[in-house]
Structure formats: C-alpha cells, structure tokens
Amino acid sequence: MFEALREALIEEMKLDPTVCVMGEDVGHYGGSYKVTKGLAEMFGDLRVLDTPIAENSFTGMGIGAAMKGLRPVVEGMNMGFLLLAYNQISNNCGMLHYTSGGQFKIPVVIRGPGGVGRQLGAEHSQRLESYFQSIPGLQMVACSTPYNAKGLMKAAIRSENPVVLFEHVLLYNMKEKIPDEEYICCLEEAEMVRPGEHVTILTYSRMRYHVMQAAKTLVNKGYDPEVIDIRSLKPFDLHTIGNSIKKTHRVLIVEECMRTGGIGASLRSAIIDNFWDYLDAPIMCLSSQDVPTPYAATLEDATVVQPAQIVAAVEQICQ
C-alpha cells in the first residue's frame, strides 16, 4: 500500500506543480513508512519539505499556503501527532472557506497512519476518526487496499475541499496488483467488497480484513453477509449503504474507532434516520473499547474487534 500511495503522490506531483508534501522525515529520510521514498530526489527540497517537529505550525503553514494557491499534502507521522495541530485543522482548515464568505479554498490533504498497531502503546495507537468527525468543512476518507489507497489519494489531492485521509499502520505492507492505467476513486463512494443477502456489514480500514476473515467462517456456517467498506467517513455514502439495507434488512457496523461518539455512532444515527422502515433487527455496532490502547499483547487484542466477535454478532442479528 505504501507504494500505491507513493505512486499517487508522484503522479499528482508530476501533473500539478502546485502539489507539495510537508511533514517530518518525508524528504531525505524517505518517510517513516516509505510513502514518500525517493520523492525528495525527484522533486527537490521545495516540493518535498522536511519539517521540524512542530505539527501545529507546519499544518498551519500548509493551510496558509493553500490559501495562496498551493495544494499541500500534510503528513502527520502518526495521526495522533496531529492532535497538536487540532486548532489549525478545525478552525482554519475547516472554517476559512466559510468565514471568508467563499473567498478562500483550502485544498489540503491531511494524511497519516493511525489505528492500533503491534504494541505501539497508547499514544501511538490512536483512532482519531471521531475526533475530526464533527469539524464542519472537513471531508474524511479511509483507505484500506492498495487499489483504493492510490485512487483516494489522487482524488483527495485533486479535490478543492480539505480532505483528511486516514491510513492504517498495519496496512502499509499490504500487496495487491493495481492497474497501470490511471484511475481515481470517488471520495464519497463506498466500496462493495462482498455482495450478499443476509446482513449488511459496514466497515472501513483495517477492520475490513477482520470482517472478511469472519466472513469465511460465516459462509461455512451458511450465512451470506454483504460486506461494504464505507471508505467515505464523512459524508457517508448513504446511497450504497441504503440499497444494501433495503436488501438485507440487518446491519452490523464493525469499526476500529472508539465506541463513544465514533463513526459507528454517527452511522447508526444516519441509518435510523433514513432507513428505519427497512430494518428487521436493531443495528449492532462493534467498536474498539474506550480505553487507551494497552501495551500488553493480549490486552491490545481485546481492545479492537476480533473476527470471533463479528461472527457472534452476525449470528445474533440473524436469529
């Protein structure tokens, strides 16, 4: 996946000279997850900028540069570090288009890895989708495969809106064959992963893989789950999601986000508002626990949703 993201960056930077990348160790070091490997040599220090460890100011600078016509891609080495830039992301990135009465556009992409990894400890295992969710003016997507990573990165760069692209620490080494021809993924579209009839499972990012693992078990047990990777965390693709619910009448949300105020909580609300009449069972939502991610392996595993829990949930919904 890191290569797919990298390809997207290279293609867009070649196409549009206003696209630049800024973040810690993105340049000479090649990026802590190799997403920007080789870019500094290709595009130079003015377009691939190694910043000091100063998230608040370099995110602010990216937004200022966007006000003046550039298209910065701001990398948080870990999404968690971007909390230091929260004011800039919320008040300036999200709001300037509105408070200026439409004069300024902020076409930035804010991206970085988040999620629970392998015993990285609480501060490096954050799931911040919910933290950014309420910011008016921001668009949010989460990639999960090399294919959609490249497509979403390209779309995010081209979008006039500020987009937060959530990557996942454990997915960077995922491999997949992707097309040679240029393609873009729609920022607001969900992805049908596995069509089915019995239950709609909505998921995103790494949990997609836990869901698919559970799906194998479920199929063996005679269930036919429909798996949708929602990809677009804000806005939700209620068109695709709605069509699925109208078919299956049962919904399970599986996410890595925190339970409280998470993406799942919002999604559940949206489904109830829009598709209540189509539901034959209460919507279930499996989220990660509202705890700082513990270091110990067993505890860390218990923090996030595991395939066994997904299987049990589907069995319960389909009773």
Place this chain on the structure above:
Amino acid sequence: MAARSISDSTAALTIETSVPFTSHLVDPPSRDVTTTPAELMTFFRDMSLMRRMEIAADSLYKAKLIRGFCHLYDGQEAVAVGMEAAITRNDSIITAYRDHCTYLARGGDLISAFSELMGREAGCSRGKGGSMHFYKKDANFYGGHGIVGAQVPLGCGLAFAQKYKKEDTATFALYGDGAANQGQLFEALNISALWKLPAILVCENNHYGMGTAEWRAAKSPAYYKRGDYVPGLKVDGMDVLAVKQACKFAKDHAVANGPIVLEMDTYRYHGHSMSDPGSTYRTRDEISGVRQERDPIERVRKLILAHDLATPAELKDIEKEIRKRVDDAIAKAKESSMPDTSELFTNVYKKGFGVEVSCQICSN
C-alpha cells in the same frame, strides 16, 4: 485672500522619525524618511477615515447593531497605513481579529465593512464572518482570525507559497504582544528561518494582552529580540513614517534574506474589545497621556501644518467630509438585508453530516 489648495505635490520631503530605530542582529534603517506632501495628506485622510470608522463602530455596537466581539483599532492606525505605503498589493498581509482598519488599508470599502459588522449579506464575508473575519483575497489580505497566534503559521505558509511561486513578494504576519508568547510563533519562525521564507512577523505591541500588561505575561517584553537568531527592529508604531520606513526595510530584508521581526510600539485607546472598558488595568491618565503626546493623526496634522501643506480649516473640512462618508456608508449598510437562510449551507458542505456531496472527480 487668494484661494489656496491643499498641497498634492509629489516633491520629495525628508522627515526625521520621532525616535531612532532599535535593532537586533541587523543595522537599522536611517531615521530620515522620504515622503511627499501628497503622501502626508493621504496618511492624514486614511488614518482619519479609520479613526472615524472605529468610533462609529463603537456607537453601532452600543446600539446593538454590531454584536458579539468587536475589537477596535483606534490609536493603532499608523501601523496599517504606514505598512501599506511601504508595500504593494502583491505582498500579503495577515492579522488577527483587530482587522477592520487593515481591511480598509488593503482597499476594502466602508459599506462592505459595516455590512459585515452588522451581519448583512453585503458584508465582505457575506455576513458569515463578523468583525473578526474580514478578508480581501484580490488584495492579498488574508484576514481576520479569532484564535490568538494561529494566523502566524498561516502567514508563514503564505510566505512559503510566495517563495514557491518565485514571486519576490513578502508576507506581513501581524500579531499582538499577547500572541507573542504562543509557541506556534516560535515554531513558525524556526521553519521560516530554516527555509529562508520572506516572512515578516510584526508584533503590534499595544502593551496589553486583553487585561494583562506585557510585563506580567512576558519574561522578556523585548519582542523584537525574541526571534533570537532572527533579526528584529523596534519601531515607534505611532509614527506613520517610521512604520513606512521599517516595513520597506523589512520587505527588502525578507525577500533577500528570510524572516525578520518588527515590533511596533503602539497603543489602543479602546479596551481589548467592546466588552472591556479598558480602564480596570490601566489609568485614564495613561490613555489620555498617549492621546496627547503620541496620537498618530495629530502627529501628521502637525507635520502638515508645519510644512504648510494645508490650513487647519482645510484639515477640519477633510474630517467633516470623512464623517459624512462614514455616516453615508453606515446608512447604506443598514439597508442591506440579512443573509438568506440558504446561505447557512453555502461555502461548507451540507449533505450528510455537514459534508456536501459533490464529488468533482466522478459523476456523482
């Protein structure tokens, strides 16, 4: 008596600044400033217009036509006017929330300003920004920001874009003595110095961060020195010619060498905002003392009279005319309607949790 018209001559006039410049890590510019009669008259007009606008805003606020927060600039006019005289509209300015006069200096008009203050659709931000969010993109005025200090990294980002696009222009990022203690300033200055960005950080030191005097908030209130490895200049911010000289110097420096800090020693007559009487943390004597000794408009008036560029009566006429302009603008602004409810959802995303579904990429 023969009729005499106000001098609009462009013959050069050299005037000494009130005090010499104090500098840090750089040789200061000369205190001899070149100007012209026409320019001095422009200074008088522009500053008087700003003064009048702010005083009118005070009345409108008390009449509850302006709501929320309203931070007035009266006393500080020389900074906005002097800066504008030193630069072009291709240079960028960004400031915090005390932005009405900066907007005017950048070519903004009175009607848009008053409309915005009163939340009308004819406002410069369509009524959606308010007092703290004035912007003028075509004049490279980037606002207009409510969170103390957050505009400085934005300003360094503007400077970065200027360098990226090879523009030979500079960015003036203004902040107050209160904001000077924000960490993000030092972060942004560090990056600007490393990347040699044409960023000029201008501390408008009016000596009070809301109700807290500078010496209670800053261990070192020598703001022009706090760039450490970045050169700085301390300027009498009540002297429009000194401001002009310093800004010209700073722009040349920044474009050639990277960031520089300017500290404008200035003063606000009003409190921090209309919610602050401004008299609980400073004495009335102090305020009237500054008005007596250092008022920027009075300084220019004295210069004009001393050089016989206009008579006192002519200056009074100008002030009368300005008063009328402001009153007319307010009347016009009052006629503008409130924004339509549909405006709630423009310039932001609306469908589906506040995000507009209008993917420009695919056919959605």
